[in-house]
Amino acid sequence: MFLRIFLKEWRENILLFGLAILFMIALVMLSLTNQRELTLNFSGMFLLLFLPFAALLIGSGGFYSEFKDNAWIYLFSRPIKKEILWLFKYVSLLSILAVIFGLFFLVRQFLPGL
Numbered sequence: 001m002f003l004r005i006f007l008k009e010w011r012e013n014i015l016l017f018g019l020a021i022l023f024m025i026a027l028v029m030l031s032l033t034n035q036r037e038l039t040l041n042f043s044g045m046f047l048l049l050f051l052p053f054a055a056l057l058i059g060s061g062g063f064y065s066e067f068k069d070n071a072w073i074y075l076f077s078r079p080i081k082k083e084i085l086w087l088f089k090y091v092s093l094l095s096i097l098a099v100i101f102g103l104f105f106l107v108r109q110f111l112p113g114l
Helices: 002-012 014-032 036-068 071-077 082-110
Strands: none
Touching: 002 014, 002 036, 002 082, 014 036, 014 082, 036 082
């Protein structure tokens, strides 16, 4: 059941994850063309605008989908404590942001000009 919840969250947020990948590809391309000022502005925009907005979308959309589909009735009927269910749902949503952060810092490691 926990694996299904984890995969469901990733499936629901795959477009946002894809947008983050596109941002990172654009950062790599800008960094390789030696446009220093544009690269710094774009990376700042990614860190200061995109990541908080993505966190807001992931957090609100993750719990809204359960209420919209009335999936909480099914989930709470399982023989699992509600706290563990909420915690696992939160961890699965947080893993999406952790992967986006990790990819960004991995790109920064390989491109020191960024």
